[in-house]
Amino acid sequence: MRTITNTRKAAGHFKIAAAALTLTIAALPSGLLTTAAFAQTGSVRVAITSKSLIYAPLYVALRKGMFDQRGLKVDILDAGGGTKVAAGMAGGSITAAMMAIDHVFAGTTRDQKWVMFGQLMNKEPYSFAMRKDLAEKKGITASSPYADRLKALEGTTIAVSTLGSGTQLGLGSAMASAGVPPEKSKWIPIGDPIAILTALEHKQVDVAGRAPGPAEMAVDRGGGVMVVDFSKDQTGKLYPTIVMATTAAQLKDRAEDLRKLTLALRDAMTFTRQHPDEAASAIRQDFKFMDDKAFKDGLAFDLRALPEDILISKDEFGAAVAHNNSPYLLQQRRGVKVSDNYDEAVDVKLGAK
Numbered sequence: 001m002r003t004i005t006n007t008r009k010a011a012g013h014f015k016i017a018a019a020a021l022t023l024t025i026a027a028l029p030s031g032l033l034t035t036a037a038f039a040q041t042g043s044v045r046v047a048i049t050s051k052s053l054i055y056a057p058l059y060v061a062l063r064k065g066m067f068d069q070r071g072l073k074v075d076i077l078d079a080g081g082g083t084k085v086a087a088g089m090a091g092g093s094i095t096a097a098m099m100a101i102d103h104v105f106a107g108t109t110r111d112q113k114w115v116m117f118g119q120l121m122n123k124e125p126y127s128f129a130m131r132k133d134l135a136e137k138k139g140i141t142a143s144s145p146y147a148d149r150l151k152a153l154e155g156t157t158i159a160v161s162t163l164g165s166g167t168q169l170g171l172g173s174a175m176a177s178a179g180v181p182p183e184k185s186k187w188i189p190i191g192d193p194i195a196i197l198t199a200l201e202h203k204q205v206d207v208a209g210r211a212p213g214p215a216e217m218a219v220d221r222g223g224g225v226m227v228v229d230f231s232k233d234q235t236g237k238l239y240p241t242i243v244m245a246t247t248a249a250q251l252k253d254r255a256e257d258l259r260k261l262t263l264a265l266r267d268a269m270t271f272t273r274q275h276p277d278e279a280a281s282a283i284r285q286d287f288k289f290m291d292d293k294a295f296k297d298g299l300a301f302d303l304r305a306l307p308e309d310i311l312i313s314k315d316e317f318g319a320a321v322a323h324n325n326s327p328y329l330l331q332q333r334r335g336v337k338v339s340d341n342y343d344e345a346v347d348v349k350l351g352a353k
Contacts, residue, residue, distance in 0.1 A: 043073040044095040044257050047085045050161065050193070051078050052211035053298040054125040054242050055098055056283060057306075061268035063282040070260040080191060089114065089247060095254055096246045096261065100125075100166025104245045105324050105338045108345065113248040117347045118262050119240035119312050120269075123231050123305035124170040127216065128209030129224030130156070131200060142219075142226045149227040150178040156206035157186045159196045159214075165189075166241070167210045169329060171228060176328035194289060200224060212298035213290055220293045231304035239319035240312050241305070251347060262351040266310045273306060311351045317342050 048055050058076065061067055067074045077094065079085045086103045088094045090112055098120060107114045130140065130152065140152045153175055160167040172182035188205055190196045193213045200208035201223050209215045209228065218224025244265070246258060272279040280299050287295055307316075321340045323329070330337065339345065 042071060042257065043075070044254065044261055045075045045077060045093075046261070047077045047079045047088050047094045047097045047099075049079065049085050049099050049165075050191075050211060051287070051289075052125075052193075052213065053287065053295075053302050054121055054211045054305075056279070056299060056302045057120055057265050057268040057272055058098065059283040059286050060272050060279045061264045063286070064268070064271065064279075066264040066267050066271075067260075070264045072257060072260040072264065074261065089245065092247065092249070095250055096244055096258060098242060098244055100169075101240055101243045101320055102166050102169050102324065102329070104243060105320075106333065108339065114245050115248055115251050115347050116240070116243045116245045116312055116345060117251070117258060117350045118244035118265065118310040119242065119307050119316070120244065120265070120310075121242040121302070121305040122238040122240055122307040122316065123234045124166075124174075124241050125211050125301075125305060126167050126170050126209055126228070126230055127212055127226065127301065128158070128171060128207050128228040129200065129215035129218040130207045130227045131203060132223055132225050134206050135225035135227070140225065140227065146233050147178050150175055150180050152227065153185060153207060154180045155184050157188060157204075159188045159190045159199050159205040159208040161191055161196075161210045162189045163187060164332075165210075169332065170230065170241075171209065172332075173323075173326060173328050174228065174230075174233075177326070182328070212301045213294065216294040216297040216301075217291055220291055220297070229301065231301045237315075237319040238307070239316055239323055240307070241320075243312070244310075255350065259350045262310060266351060269306060269310060273303065276303060309351075311348045312346050314342050317346055 046058070048058070062074065062076070079088060085097045085099045086107055089097045090107065104114050104116055135141065138152045140149055158171070168187055175182045190199055193210065196208045196210060197214040197217050199205045200218050207227065208218060215224065215226060219226050244262070251258065276299065280296070284295065290298065318340065321338050324338045
């Protein structure tokens with residue numbers, strides 16, 4: 001687990017049953033289970049699913065001193081997957097989480113009292129590349145019709161971050177909507193972005209993807225063909241995909257700290273949109289594992305999926321509920337529908353101007 005603070009740098013399955021969730025919490029590093037050190041006002045612990053550009057505003061706020069300007073110390077924990085972030089939040093060990101909305105909805109359908117208080121992206125934050133030799137065999141290019149690219153995924157072996165992750169659910173949902181049965185593909189949980197890329201390059205998998213990084217690097221190195229880029233391919237009504245969430249208890253006890261977090265991130269989103277080159281330069285050190293072109297492509301993806309504002313409107317929430325109650329995603333939750341109660345699920349007071 002990697003930890004980054006604004007004062008120092010130290011070295012997602014969707015169907016989680018209650019017992020499995022308990023085991024996941026037990027397996028987390030002790031640092032994710034200790035809250036006493038972060039109970040004081042002015043310091044928050046934020047968990048993310050991976051070191052990814054989908055959280056670019058978080059790193060921009062950190063590197064440009066926007067948290068300091070708000071009088072807030074932020075500790076960022078890379079938990080290594082959405083299910084682990086969800087487990088940490090369920091256990092009360094973190095102040096806030098940034099993760100796919102799928103995991104928040106999954107928690108609320110299990111009676112977890114989680115509240116969303118902001119959004120970082122409003123398009124599915126994933127991209128996928130197919131091995132170039134396989135794409136050529138199938139007659140698929142990056143400019144092929146989207147439906148054809150999705151159909152080419154049928155029966156393939158697909159590397160994702162974790163089983164049940166937003167990565168798997170996002171692509172599976174898109175496949176299902178195109179009449180391609182996701183269950184006919186073999187989903188391989190690998191996790192680490194470079195390991196995902198390596199598996200594709202060594203022909204251990206047919207398709208590789210997660211948040212921007214591995215797919216872009218595969219294309220840049222000449223070994224992959226981009227088959228899905230949700231920042232370009234996703235159509236229809238936009239809805240929050242990467243959200244900021246906390247528990248009802250934390251929202252009550254840490255409201256001022258969470259407000260500072262929200263306002264600093266709004267500043268960072270605005271700065272990133274208005275000064276993309278400067279934002280890129282500020283956070284390049286945090287993404288050294290990415291090639292220069294892949295980093296540039298990944299940040300461009302992020303900008304295409306950046307919402308106009310950090311707050312989640314009723315219409316945006318409604319669109320997210322409708323998407324998550326689609327037949328495929330409903331099946332993943334064994335028929336349990338996501339509630340459309342906006343007032344219970346979303347808080348907008350923290351980011352009120």
